[in-house]
Amino acid sequence: MGDPRCGPALIGLLDSDNPTVREWAAMALASLKIDGAVEPVRRAYRACLERATPPDWTEPVGIRWALTELGARTPVVPSLTAHLRATVPDDAPCWPSTHFTEIINDLADHAQVILYSQFWRVDDGRTYGISGTGLDWELDWTAPWEHLVEESHTWSLLEASEAPAGDNIFVALTWIDRNDLRPEETPQSRPTV
Structure with a gap:
């Protein structure tokens, strides 16, 4: 629905036990441009890497996209x-x-x-x-x-x-x-x- 009031709930979902929920929560936060989402999404990405999730799996790909959309990551583009x-x-x-x-x-x-x-x-x-x-x-x-x-x-x-x-x-x-x-x-x- 595009309602930014769901921001706190989405931030809470970044700690879910389910990788798809974490990925989709990060992507929703980025799509909605939720204020205050950058640090929680960064923490979710760090946690993803600490779990040794391969970087080509959908969760880290989705979270990197979210960080990029939120202005917290700039991909290297030669x-x-x-x-x-x-x-x-x-x-x-x-x-x-x-x-x-x-x-x-x-x-x-x-x-x-x-x-x-x-x-x-x-x-x-x-x-x-x-x-x-x-x-x-x-x-x-x-x-x-x-x-x-x-x-x-x-x-x-x-x-x-x-x-x-x-x-x-x-x-x-x-x-x-x-x-x-x-x-x-x-x-x-x-x-x-």
């Missing part, structure tokens, strides 16, 4: 990646599939770990999800950051070699920076490279 970003009807962040390999290389060159990719087809002003490559990789989150960057780069390039392509095909990538795994060092903003 300049080439930013330049190649496309505008699609629903304004979702995505890139032309024809530039997928360039974006993968750019993110790796800036020490970003790609978590996953999704593909979209735009026809007549409407956006449709389409099947990707079917590749599914799992990173060892105990490995050094440089190893994670290399592994995600290798898997993403393999995915790019099998990905759907075309003038109306777009890819949405989700990636993280090393600082996303250090919740105690979460600054108000991080520089764009």
Whole structure:
């Protein structure tokens, strides 16, 4: 309903035993732009990492999105990646599939770990999800950051070699920076490279 009076209840749900409830509460707080939500959402993210929830699972992805929407996290977006970003009807962040390999290389060159990719087809002003490559990789989150960057780069390039392509095909990538795994060092903003 978009009523900000639910803010305190949503903040309380960040301590739920259920990861989906925590994720959705954080996302609702961000969508409603609830005053005072930043610190509780940051605590929820720290707790998520302390539970060793892999960063590519939906809970940490949703909470990072919430922190970004609340202005408490600025993703690292290298300049080439930013330049190649496309505008699609629903304004979702995505890139032309024809530039997928360039974006993968750019993110790796800036020490970003790609978590996953999704593909979209735009026809007549409407956006449709389409099947990707079917590749599914799992990173060892105990490995050094440089190893994670290399592994995600290798898997993403393999995915790019099998990905759907075309003038109306777009890819949405989700990636993280090393600082996303250090919740105690979460600054108000991080520089764009």
